[in-house]
Amino acid sequence: MLTKTNPDAIIMGTVTEIEMIDKLMEIAEVTDPKFLSRKIKHYPELVKYLDSFHGSNLNEKAYNAIHGDSHICKYGNQMKFRSFTYGYRMCGNSGTCKCKRDIMAGEYGAISMAAKKRTSAEQAKINQKRRETCLEKYGAANGKGTRVMIPNIKDISAGRK
Numbered sequence: 001m002l003t004k005t006n007p008d009a010i011i012m013g014t015v016t017e018i019e020m021i022d023k024l025m026e027i028a029e030v031t032d033p034k035f036l037s038r039k040i041k042h043y044p045e046l047v048k049y050l051d052s053f054h055g056s057n058l059n060e061k062a063y064n065a066i067h068g069d070s071h072i073c074k075y076g077n078q079m080k081f082r083s084f085t086y087g088y089r090m091c092g093n094s095g096t097c098k099c100k101r102d103i104m105a106g107e108y109g110a111i112s113m114a115a116k117k118r119t120s121a122e123q124a125k126i127n128q129k130r131r132e133t134c135l136e137k138y139g140a141a142n143g144k145g146t147r148v149m150i151p152n153i154k155d156i157s158a159g160r161k
Ligand SMILES: [Zn+2]
Pocket: 073, 074, 075, 076, 077, 091, 092, 097, 098, 099, 100
């Protein structure tokens, strides 16, 4: 097992694949992503190991070593690598691949569902607020009590004169 007290053990050979990944994750954890590839280069064995992974640079290879090969969209198109932290972005746009359209359709579906839900919930809230206002102002939930109440108030003030 590699420890932080002996970080160069990895270049002394006989390390398993799991240890390679462990080492990589250990480096990634304490390294600014901007300097990750530079840091990885300090470990030739790790660079050699990462070479078997897909990627045009060490960051991409490191990402694939940790997260598994996920650079091909479900329609077989190459996705674009963004960064070690974020991984891959879409293979293209809705004009170039169906996967983007699938996602958009899914998102629109979710949005319209949420909008419907919100509309009925908000309508119920508005109705409730209207009832409360009527109750406060006129002492009746539907506002029809006003006609009765106004003459009553007049009678009371007339009686006080
Ligand atoms: Zn695609």
